[in-house]
Amino acid sequence: MTGAYLDAAAAVPPAPEVRDAMARAVAELWASPSGLHPHAAGPAAALEEARAEVAALIGAADPDEVVFTCGTSEARALAVTGLLSANRHLGRHAVLTALEHPAVATALLRLAADGVTHTTVGVDHEGHADPTALATAAGPGTALVCLHHGHHEVGTLQDLGALIPAARGAAPDARIHVDAAETAGLLPLDVRALGADAVTVGGPAMGAPAWSGALWVRPGAGLHPLVGGGAQEGGKRAGPQDLPGIVGLGAAARLARASMGARAAHRRAMGERLAGLLVAVPGVTLNGPSPHRRVPGNVHVSVHGVEGETLTVALGTRGVAVSPGSACTADAGKASPTLLAMGADARDAHSGVLLGAGDATTAGEVDAAAAVFAEVVAALRAMSPVRP
Amino acid sequence: MTPVRVVDALGAPCPVPVRLLARAMGRVAPGQVVELLADDPLIEVDLPAWCHARGHRLLELSRDGARWRGLVRRGQPGGGAASEAAAPRS
Numbered sequence: 001m002t003g004a005y006l007d008a009a010a011a012v013p014p015a016p017e018v019r020d021a022m023a024r025a026v027a028e029l030w031a032s033p034s035g036l037h038p039h040a041a042g043p044a045a046a047l048e049e050a051r052a053e054v055a056a057l058i059g060a061a062d063p064d065e066v067v068f069t070c071g072t073s074e075a076r077a078l079a080v081t082g083l084l085s086a087n088r089h090l091g092r093h094a095v096l097t098a099l100e101h102p103a104v105a106t107a108l109l110r111l112a113a114d115g116v117t118h119t120t121v122g123v124d125h126e127g128h129a130d131p132t133a134l135a136t137a138a139g140p141g142t143a144l145v146c147l148h149h150g151h152h153e154v155g156t157l158q159d160l161g162a163l164i165p166a167a168r169g170a171a172p173d174a175r176i177h178v179d180a181a182e183t184a185g186l187l188p189l190d191v192r193a194l195g196a197d198a199v200t201v202g203g204p205a206m207g208a209p210a211w212s213g214a215l216w217v218r219p220g221a222g223l224h225p226l227v228g229g230g231a232q233e234g235g236k237r238a239g240p241q242d243l244p245g246i247v248g249l250g251a252a253a254r255l256a257r258a259s260m261g262a263r264a265a266h267r268r269a270m271g272e273r274l275a276g277l278l279v280a281v282p283g284v285t286l287n288g289p290s291p292h293r294r295v296p297g298n299v300h301v302s303v304h305g306v307e308g309e310t311l312t313v314a315l316g317t318r319g320v321a322v323s324p325g326s327a328c329t330a331d332a333g334k335a336s337p338t339l340l341a342m343g344a345d346a347r348d349a350h351s352g353v354l355l356g357a358g359d360a361t362t363a364g365e366v367d368a369a370a371a372v373f374a375e376v377v378a379a380l381r382a383m384s385p386v387r388p
Numbered sequence: 389m390t391p392v393r394v395v396d397a398l399g400a401p402c403p404v405p406v407r408l409l410a411r412a413m414g415r416v417a418p419g420q421v422v423e424l425l426a427d428d429p430l431i432e433v434d435l436p437a438w439c440h441a442r443g444h445r446l447l448e449l450s451r452d453g454a455r456w457r458g459l460v461r462r463g464q465p466g467g468g469a470a471s472e473a474a475a476p477r478s
Binding site: 062064082085086089217219220221222223224225228229230231234235236 | 393394395396397398399400401404405407408412423425427452453455
């Protein structure tokens with residue numbers, strides 16, 4: 001199907017280097033890297049090469065600090081569950097912002113049965129968390145603080161340089177998880193300087209397969225595995241590794257390190273172009289910060305009088321690929337908790353659409369998509385019984 | 389005695405902690421110290437025995453609640469048994 005692919009938050013087409021590395025892994029690196037026979041040597045070397053590439057991208061001191069997962073949601077769940085489980089002596093309280101990824105929030109909800117309580121810190125109308133509010137929410141007994149760098153839905157960039165010290169000041173020993181899945185590979189990240197204990201990276205923002213992910217863990221932070229029973233991934237993720245995905249992640253990390261500035265600039269330019277065209281349509285508003293202060297390429301709009309899922313399906317029939325709300329909950333059919341937390345009314349929370357420009361997005365695609373968007377919005381409004 | 393590497397084996401049952409430690413010991417120079425964190429109580433038995441068998445020196449094995457902390461100095465290649473297991477502390 002011809003048209004415009006603007007669902008980069010969910011998945012991106014692999015760069016040739018990523019695709020070729022993954023194809024070689026499927027064809028040649030099929031043996032278990034944990035084996036003690038000669039067939040294991042190639043897969044084991046490829047695994048460690050990918051680990052070194054990810055470590056180099058994020059500034060890890062040692063590749064062994066990187067734990068590969070299947071997707072970034074698993075990395076987030078591993079961080080939350082594993083840090084709290086291994087650090088029970090610190091307390092049973094966690095703090096998170098209202099905009100943390102559902103994988104983080106769900107992990108905390110499940111841990112409630114184990115006595116874990118949590119406090120949610122609200123955000124402003126652009127999605128920014130307030131350091132003072134964070135410091136107020138944390139305190140003695142807080143064992144975990146969950147933050148994100150770039151938001152997975154509305155693209156808000158948090159001020160980690162203010163938030164992490166605020167959390168440390170209120171709860172010096174608490175473990176801090178930073179979800180950087182939307183920014184690692186697009187914006188500079190130095191995990192050693194960040195002051196966090198665990199950082200989630202991987203997936204489409206890095207140009208990697210959507211099902212790839214990794215968790216950086218500070219040595220000594222203490223992390224229990226979600227899946228135990230094996231020595232793979234430093235004992236933090238037992239079971240066979242997804243070698244093609246990991247090799248793809250490694251290749252993407254290498255590319256991202258070499259061309260981060262150019263990738264971010266391209267995505268940002270495409271995002272700004274797209275946002276400008278969309279908000280020119282009557283009744284369309286940009287959610288979150290202005291285009292130059294958000295995750296590069298991220299565009300999230302509410303379309304007054306049009307339901308987001310309906311618009312997404314209609315755009316799809318015209319060859320324009322977008323996502324309603326979060327890319328992770330595209331078929332949920334519910335109001336966006338993100339928009340509600342940012343103060344949107346219920347109608348606008350149902351009318352959100354997420355568009356993401358990737359490395360391969362062209363200006364022609366953006367312009368064509370915007371033209372189709374305007375036509376489809378007008379058509380849907382014309383047939384709506386509740387016209388705005 | 390400052391460790392140059394930390395092996396977090398928390399949540400991993402024996403023999404995984406010792407396997408992870410063995411991997412880390414292969415990446416440090418003779419004389420350097422590796423710290424091991426573990427919470428399988430079998431580490432109290434496994435770690436001294438492994439250090440003795442591999443010629444590493446167990447400098448400390450202490451316990452804080454359910455968490456164990458070991459400090460192991462890498463032995464000289466071919467240097468034979470150089471371990472001197474400290475008495476576990478609670």
